[in-house]
Amino acid sequence: MxxxxxxxxxxxxxRVAITPAGVEQLKRSxxxxxxxxxxxxxxxxxxxxxxxxxxxxxxDAREIFEEAELICKVKEPLPHEIxxxxxxxxxxxYFHFAASRELTDSMVGSGATCVAYETIQDAQGRLPLLxxxxxxxxxxxxxxxxxxxxxxMMGRGILLGGIPGVEPxxxxxxxxxxxxxxxxxxxxxxxxxxxILDIDLYRxxxxxxxxxxxxxxxxxxxxxxxxxxxxxxLVIGAVLIPGGxxxxxxxxxxxxxxxxxxxxxxxxxxxxxxxxxxxxxxxSNPTYVVDDVVHYGVTNxxxxxxxxxxxxxxxxxxxxxxxxxxxxxxxxxEADRGLALGVNIGRGRVTxxxxxEAFNLxxxxxxxxxx
Numbered sequence: 001m002x003x004x005x006x007x008x009x010x011x012x013x014x015r016v017a018i019t020p021a022g023v024e025q026l027k028r029s030x031x032x033x034x035x036x037x038x039x040x041x042x043x044x045x046x047x048x049x050x051x052x053x054x055x056x057x058x059x060d061a062r063e064i065f066e067e068a069e070l071i072c073k074v075k076e077p078l079p080h081e082i083x084x085x086x087x088x089x090x091x092x093x094y095f096h097f098a099a100s101r102e103l104t105d106s107m108v109g110s111g112a113t114c115v116a117y118e119t120i121q122d123a124q125g126r127l128p129l130l131x132x133x134x135x136x137x138x139x140x141x142x143x144x145x146x147x148x149x150x151x152x153m154m155g156r157g158i159l160l161g162g163i164p165g166v167e168p169x170x171x172x173x174x175x176x177x178x179x180x181x182x183x184x185x186x187x188x189x190x191x192x193x194x195x196i197l198d199i200d201l202y203r204x205x206x207x208x209x210x211x212x213x214x215x216x217x218x219x220x221x222x223x224x225x226x227x228x229x230x231x232x233x234l235v236i237g238a239v240l241i242p243g244g245x246x247x248x249x250x251x252x253x254x255x256x257x258x259x260x261x262x263x264x265x266x267x268x269x270x271x272x273x274x275x276x277x278x279x280x281x282x283x284s285n286p287t288y289v290v291d292d293v294v295h296y297g298v299t300n301x302x303x304x305x306x307x308x309x310x311x312x313x314x315x316x317x318x319x320x321x322x323x324x325x326x327x328x329x330x331x332x333x334e335a336d337r338g339l340a341l342g343v344n345i346g347r348g349r350v351t352x353x354x355x356x357e358a359f360n361l362x363x364x365x366x367x368x369x370x371x
Contacts, residue, residue: 001031001032001069001070001325001326001328002031002032002033002034002067002068002069002070003026003031003032003033003034003068003069003070003071003072003321003325004033004034004035004064004065004067004068004070004071004072005017005018005033005034005035005036005039005064005071005072005073006036006039006061006064006065006071006073006081007036007037007038007039007061008039008042008073008074008075008303009078009080009081010075010076010078010300010303011282011283011284012282012283012284012298012300012303012304013042013074013075013300013303013306014042014043014303014304014305014306015042015043015074015075015302015303015306015309015310015313016039016040016042016043016045016074016306016310017072017073017074017092017093017313017314017317018033018035018072018314018318018321019040019045019310019311019314020045020049020050020052020053020055021053021314022314022318022321023035023050023053023054023055024053024054025318025322026321026322026325027053027054027055029322029325029326031325032056033050033054033055033056034055034056034058034063034064034067034068035047035050035055035056035057035058036057036058036059036060036061036064037057037058037059040310042306043306043307043309043310043311044306044307045310061081061084062084065081065084065085065086065089066084068089069088069089069090070089070090070092070321070324070325071085071089071090071091071092071093072092072093072317072321073091073092073093073094074093074094074303074310074313075093075094075300075303076093076094076095076096076100076103077091077093077103077107079106082106082107082110085107085110085112086110086111086112087110087111087112087347088112089110089112089113090112090113090115090324090329091107091112091113091114091115092115092117092317092320092321092324093115093116093117094116094117094118094133094270095107095114095116095117095118095344096116096118096270096271097114097116097243097344097345097352097355097358098241098243098244098245098271098272098354098355098358098359099245099269099270099271099272101359104345104350104355104359104361107345108345108348108349108350108361109348111347111348112345112346113329113343113345113346113347114343114344114345114346115324115329115339115342115343115344116243116342116343116344116352117129117130117317117342118130118242118243119242119243119341119342119344119352119354120320120338120339120341120342121338121341122338123338127242128316129313129316129317129320129342130178130240131178131316132309132312132313132315132316133302133309133312133313134177134178134179134182134240134267135178135179135182135312136301136302136305136308136309136312137179137182137267137301137302138178138179138180138181138182138183138186138238138267139182139183139186140301140302140304140305141179141183141236141238141265141267141301142160142171142183142186142187142190142234142236143186144265144286144296144298144301145160145171145234145236145263145265145296146159146160146190146234148263148265148286148287148294148296149169149233149234149261149263151261153287153294154261154287154289154294155261155262155263155294156233156259156260156261156262156263157261158233160187160190160191160192160234161190161191161192162191167193168190168191168192168193169192169193169233169234170192170193170195170228170231170232170233170234171183171184171187171192171193171194171195171232171233171234171235171236172194172195172197172228172229172231172232172234172235172236173187173194173195173196173197173235173236173238174197174198174220174225174235174236174237174238174239174249174250174274175196175197175198175237175238175239175240175268175274176196176197176198176200176203176204176207176217176238177198177203177238177240179236179238179240179267179268180196180198180236180238181196181207181211183236183238183267184196184207184211184215185211185212187234188211188212188214188215189212191214192214192234193214193216194211194214194215194216195215195216195217195218195228195232196211196215196216196217196218197217197218197219197220197224197225197228198217198219198220199219199220201219204217204218204219205217220249222249225249225250225254226254226257229250229254229257229258230257230258230259232258232259232262233259233262233263234262234263234265235250235258235262235263235264235265235275236264236265236266236267237249237250237264237265237266237267237268237269237273237274237275237278238267238268239268239274240268240271241271241354242354243344243352243353243354243355244271244354244355244357244358245271245272245354245358246268246271246272246273246274247274248274248275248276249274249275250264250274250275250276250277251276252276252277252290252291255277255290255291255292255293256291258291258292258293260292260293261292261293261294262293262294263293263294263295263296264278264293264294264295264296265296266278266295266296266297267301269281269297269298269299270299270300273297275295277290277291277293277295278295278297279295279297280297280298280299281295281296281297281298281299282298282299283298283300283303283304286298320336320339320342323335323336323339324339329343329346333366340366340367341366343366346366349362349364350362350363350364351363351364351365351366
């Protein structure tokens with residue numbers, strides 16, 4: 001199979017979808033790998049490293065889309081890329097369809113098979129391709145929150161860990177999954193008072209057993225959210241509905257409860273976010289203020305630490321990329337039900353129920369689409 005890896009063109013995106021080690025694995029299986037020139041530069045990977053393991057470097061993404069059968073990316077295709085996608089393509093990347101009707105309609109119209117990293121499951125029902133970037137985003141949410149709490153950034157002028165004689169910041173985390181737990185550990189390690197809210201009691205019990213003593217677990221209700229919002233200096237939205245849009249847990253009128261200069265970092269913004277007033281931003285222009293509260297809505301947070309993120313992501317994606325390349329999409333999905341759950345769109349039909357429900361579109365289970 002011919003596998004194509006174009007350069008990412010989303011604003012401030014420095015990741016790349018494959019490493020030289022991944023090229024080596026694909027070559028050993030007899031595949032041809034096309035990589036756009038300088039696609040790896042943002043992650044510190046020069047073209048020569050790819051060539052040393054057998055990749056072909058091409059000058060133009062158009063050539064990749066014309067030649068390749070399997071397109072491997074990091075972020076969703078942008079309009080200029082969607083124009084190049086054909087029904088014969090398998091596109092393997094993060095899509096987050098439920099946050100964008102425009103993207104969904106465009107990919108349905110392309111007729112291509114869209115395999116979304118974020119909905120692939122392993123045998124235990126976990127999300128193995130979302131996990132590494134959730135780890136990065138969870139840690140970055142605290143780093144970025146700490147930065148934007150600084151007064152020159154319109155924040156409250158609070159140091160997360162405080163100093164002797166001065167109390168630390170209060171950090172509120174909504175969601176106790178991978179993003180939330182990583183955020184909590186880092187914030188706690190800096191000395192903050194941390195509260196994690198979740199609706200899964202078993203998850204809360206696990207977190208209570210494993211977190212440092214300055215982390216408190218709270219069952220999430222609207223009343224609890226209002227209470228802790230009023231105390232929070234930094235709020236981290238870490239809510240995930242696999243494949244679906246995040247529920248709105250912080251409506252706009254709740255902002256009036258918050259302190260002037262408090263910061264909201266909504267990690268789920270690429271799935272719509274849990275804060276009503278969040279909107280997508282970029283690393284170049286990451287924040288804005290609504291009702292005296294600083295909002296951070298960067299949709300590709302891990303892209304800023306391209307090298308760490310690229311290697312972490314490809315450690316997880318390579319086994320699935322090899323299955324798709326070696327077997328083709330249909331046989332690979334027949335062999336791995338968890339991989340089949342990654343097929344969100346194919347042959348002009350929506351094959352992920354959460355995406356279909358988000359936009360009231362017809363839903364076709366993947367096995368029926370593949371027949």
